[in-house]
Amino acid sequence: MKPLSPPSPPPAAPSGEAAPFYDGASYDVQRSVGYWTKLAYGSLQRSLDARMQPLDLTGLQWGPLLLISRGCADTVAACARESGIDAGAMTRMLDRLEAKDLLLRERSTLDRRVVNVTLTERGQAIAAQIPFTLAEVLNQHLHGFSEAEFKQFLDLLQRFVRNGEAAAQVAAGGDAESAAS
Secondary structure, eight states, X not given: OOOOOOOOOOXXXXXXXXXXXOOGGGOOGGGOHHHHHHHHHHHHXXXXXXXXXXXXXXXXXXXXXXXXXXXXXXXXXXXXXXXXXXXXXXXXXXXXXHHXXXXXXXXXXXXXXXXXXXXXXXXXXXXXXXXXXXXXXXXXXXXXXXXXXXHHHHHHHHHHHHHHHHHHHHXXXXXXXXXXX
8 A cells, every 4th residue: 555645735615615625636545535434344344254253143144133133123124224235135144044043034914025034042142242242343443542532433424424315315306404414
């Protein structure tokens, strides 16, 4: 990885607006928030994969178990929606979790299109361990951060996500005000 070069001056912003942080003419991937976010996500995934192995889970399989155990999802569709993946991919993941005797799927008697999911006793025991593993991995990645830096980092990430959601809503024809709230 080459060392970071000094930043080029940002382009001038219209009066009352902050200057943009990036300019396509001088874009440097080493200074890209997207690049560093992707690297951070990859680092977290590799650590989670390694730490979830004793639970016989991959770095992604823990998600639906935690969602179900916390009452955030009780159907295949809700697991997919909350995880941000398509229903087909979620179904395949739940197939693997069901084969490991971690969950049960049952078609709803009220609406045959709905497939309910519940944890088995074994799934509940595994799900109870997941938050401790997540805390360990996140604490390793946050090593050396002060409490103030941690809070600021979390606030900045949340703002970054809200800004992205607002921009996506505007691009889809909505209004940024309702997306930002």
